[in-house]
Amino acid sequence: MTYIALLRGINVGGHRVTMEVLRRLFTELGFANVRTYIQTGNVFFDAPVQDRALLTARIEQHLEQALGYAVPTFLRSPEELEHLLVLNPFSHLTVTDDMRLCLMFLTDSAPTGLVLPLRSPKGDMEIVHLTDHEAFVIWHIIDGRAPATLSFLDKTLGRRTTTRFFPTAAKILAAARNS
Incomplete structure (x- = not known):
């Protein structure tokens, strides 16, 4: 399933992260076909997981651990x-x-x-x-x-x-x- 992750607080308020780093972080979670769009935290990826609450929690935990701050994540399908x-x-x-x-x-x-x-x-x-x-x-x-x-x-x-x-x-x- 393809997901669109809309991330809050990316590249605002001192929370700078390159799209290359974001793509790497999502790839580390085992997601396929990871790509980004503009610098405001829009990530597209494919994942077999259907439980959005679990998927969102995994993404948020991984991003906070890697970046040092909470990144609220909102998943929607195309x-x-x-x-x-x-x-x-x-x-x-x-x-x-x-x-x-x-x-x-x-x-x-x-x-x-x-x-x-x-x-x-x-x-x-x-x-x-x-x-x-x-x-x-x-x-x-x-x-x-x-x-x-x-x-x-x-x-x-x-x-x-x-x-x-x-x-x-x-x-x-x-x-x-x-x-």
């Missing part, structure tokens, strides 16, 4: 990522230069009962759609600045998340399929 892209709850919007469309991946189940769209008190973030383990979020650029903190999203969706811009998620899927 088909699952494609489903999210096709779902595209942003399609009805007129996107402007002051908007960034984001796809957030969650470890925990998305909260139920939220009235959507849900905008942050500062007006800089807006949750527009939820699936079981993903959130579609708009970052509103205010005075030329992206949101400075994700505390609204952390409080609403949980702290174990990682985000990819929606157009980047489409490129990640294309790269996963072309290798």
